[in-house]
Amino acid sequence: MVxxxxxHCLLYRSIHQNDLQMDWRVVIITYNxxxxxxxxxxxxxxxxxxxAAKPSLLVIGMQEVSHGETVVGGTVITWxxxxxxxxxxxxDGLVLLAKTYQMTNQVTVFVKxxxxxxxxxxxxRFSRNTMGGLTGHKGSIxxxxxxxxxxSMVFVVSHFIHDVISYDKRIAQFHSNQVCCFPEDxxxxxxxxxxxxxxxxxxxxxxxADMIKAKNEGKLLDKRVSN
Numbered sequence: 001m002v003x004x005x006x007x008h009c010l011l012y013r014s015i016h017q018n019d020l021q022m023d024w025r026v027v028i029i030t031y032n033x034x035x036x037x038x039x040x041x042x043x044x045x046x047x048x049x050x051x052a053a054k055p056s057l058l059v060i061g062m063q064e065v066s067h068g069e070t071v072v073g074g075t076v077i078t079w080x081x082x083x084x085x086x087x088x089x090x091x092d093g094l095v096l097l098a099k100t101y102q103m104t105n106q107v108t109v110f111v112k113x114x115x116x117x118x119x120x121x122x123x124x125r126f127s128r129n130t131m132g133g134l135t136g137h138k139g140s141i142x143x144x145x146x147x148x149x150x151x152s153m154v155f156v157v158s159h160f161i162h163d164v165i166s167y168d169k170r171i172a173q174f175h176s177n178q179v180c181c182f183p184e185d186x187x188x189x190x191x192x193x194x195x196x197x198x199x200x201x202x203x204x205x206x207x208x209a210d211m212i213k214a215k216n217e218g219k220l221l222d223k224r225v226s227n
Contacts, residue, residue: 024056030195032064032159043086057110059155061107061158063104063195080099095110095113105137126141127180138159138161139159141156141158142154142155142181152187153191158173158196158197170197
């Protein structure tokens with residue numbers, strides 16, 4: 001099966017809980033599965049590198065998941081089901097915290113079992129951009145995780161409008177989808193935005209990453225293309 005390569009990101013975030021500083025290791029995966037079904041090898045390749053990083057929180061955003069797995073239903077072997085089954089074979093202490101979908105977009109969140117008492121509430125927010133906002137094939141899902149110490153973090157999973165001529169529409173979608181960041185909430189200390197943004201730059205991934213680390217991302221923007 002040929003599917004695009006998933007993108008993994010490891011982040012560290014210090015959270016103050018009960019006057020103690022906790023180091024949360026956050027791992028993010030975003031993956032456009034191109035309507036393909038998963039098999040065991042796909043799940044292993046997707047999750048094993050993330051689990052090796054020993055995350056406190058694992059957030060998986062997927063785009064172009066088959067309608068049979070989300071809206072229509074009926075598909076027995078789904079990406080989420082296989083992720084759950086794979087996780088159940090592990091002894092890493094990660095359990096399902098939250099999951100939801102919007103049309104062909106899907107988000108799944110796992111957390112360390114020992115951190116569950118620190119979590120107060122989970123909230124979702126949705127923004128739709130397909131057919132004038134009637135459907136959410138292109139759009140965003142916001143997940144807000146509120147902790148007991150009145151600190152919150154947000155994860156936004158997006159699939160932006162495609163096509164070369166839709167550059168302005170992508171920019172407009174970014175602005176309209178910021179509602180999924182819960183901007184009215186003063187408790188939020190971190191927002192992580194991931195997904196298939198449908199932007200391109202004229203560099204390979206390694207060159208782009210090096211330029212960002214060197215704080216030369218402005219040069220990437222000067223060379224942007226949007227096909």
